[in-house]
Amino acid sequence: MEGVVDWIMRDTLTRLGGIDQCTTEFIRVTQYLHSEIVFRKFCPELRMNSRTPAGTPVFVQLLGGQPEPLARNAERAARMGAAGIDLNFGCPAKTVNRHDGGASLLKCPDRVLQIVKAVRAAVPATTPVTVKIRLGFDDPNACFDNALAAEEGGASSLTVHCRTRTDGYKPPAHWEWMPKIREKVKLPLVANGEIWNRADLERCREVSGCDRFMxxxxxxxxxxxxxxxxxxxxxxxxxxxxxxxxxxxxxxxCTDHINDHFATSRTKQWLRALSTKNQEAKELFDGVKTYRKPREFQSELERRLLS
Incomplete structure (x- = not known):
């Protein structure tokens, strides 16, 4: 989740427990080999055996459209100690798709195959290479060829966001496609989409037949x-x-490790997300969202949290 689940959020969430594995925000790969500085910026957990302070493994997620640059960057991440490499073929953002990344690759399963194959060959056999797709760009039937491409390329597991790129995040998630995909591939499958609580999880488990969830x-x-x-x-x-x-x-x-402007925007972003499930969070967000100057925001945030 680019722009949301950075290392600070990963640390916050994994300290609460229950998470088996997480991934970085996507690292966009064009024709260049990123420096180790860039990898550590996105995944400072590489300094800690690719784990959060709570001990949760962190995979480095790569996004791009060209096999060779992705392979070189995956090799570097693996050499730096990444717990695994995750390949993003699911991002629905228009900007990403216009620049040959994310869900746009689902239009051409052979490209998915070549990317997965190149990355798999570039990293040690002990380094998992996981793949995330959507059901397709605009046709859910594309999931079959793309799942087969991921398997043939050597993916360790396949996560399926159970909507097309055209669907975006519009409910529902079509978990019923997972058993159909399972008929085509032997890869471990991970179901993703519209799991908000235990009841959703049990429905997803029943419909999808999956025992792994993202x-x-x-x-x-x-x-x-x-x-x-x-x-x-x-x-x-x-x-x-x-x-x-x-x-x-x-x-x-966020303030200590980045800066106060970043802290202000990211805290507002999180409060807005929390507001969807919690009335008190909504009231707090409504009370602080208009404050733009970091010191004023911090003062009002602290005042309301103490009240």
Missing amino acids: IGRGAIANPFVFQDLRGWRPAQAPLWTDVKPLIPGFFAA
Whole structure:
């Protein structure tokens, strides 16, 4: 999730437990080999055996359209200790798609095959290469050829966001395609899309037949969703008393490690996401969203959190 799940958010979420694995924001690959500085910017966990402080493995996600540059960048990430390489063929953003990345590749399964094959050959056999796709760009039937391409290329697992690029994020997610894909490939399959709570997970499990799941937006809206999914806490909307203590630490980490302008925008972004599941978060967001100057924002945020 580009522009959302950076290392600070990964740290915040994985400390709460329940997450088996996470990925970086996508690193855009054109014809150039990124420096180690760039990889550490996106994945500072590379300094810690590619794990968050809580010990959760972090895969480096790459996005691009050319096999050779992607392979070279994957090799460098693996050499730096990446827990795995994740290839993004699912991003629906128009800017990304116009520049030969993300879901636009789903129009040509042979290109998916060549990319996966090149990356698989470039990294050690012990380094997983995972692939994420959508059902297709505009035709869900494309999922079959793209799944076969990922398997033939040597992918370790395949995550399917159960909508097309044309669908965007419009509900519902079409989990019913997962059993059809399973008839075509032997790859471990991971279901993704519209899993917000335990009830959604159980419906997805029943419909998709999957026992592996990827959660994106649901984790930003409810940081405790993984505890919910594992049955570690009551199946309910996140309590404000649980969520509220996370916000000052998140803001402080963004300020300390980036800058106060970044902290202001990212905290607003997170509060907006939290607002979809929590009324108190919505009230807090409504109260601070108009503050643009970092010091004024911080002062109002602290005042409201203490009230």
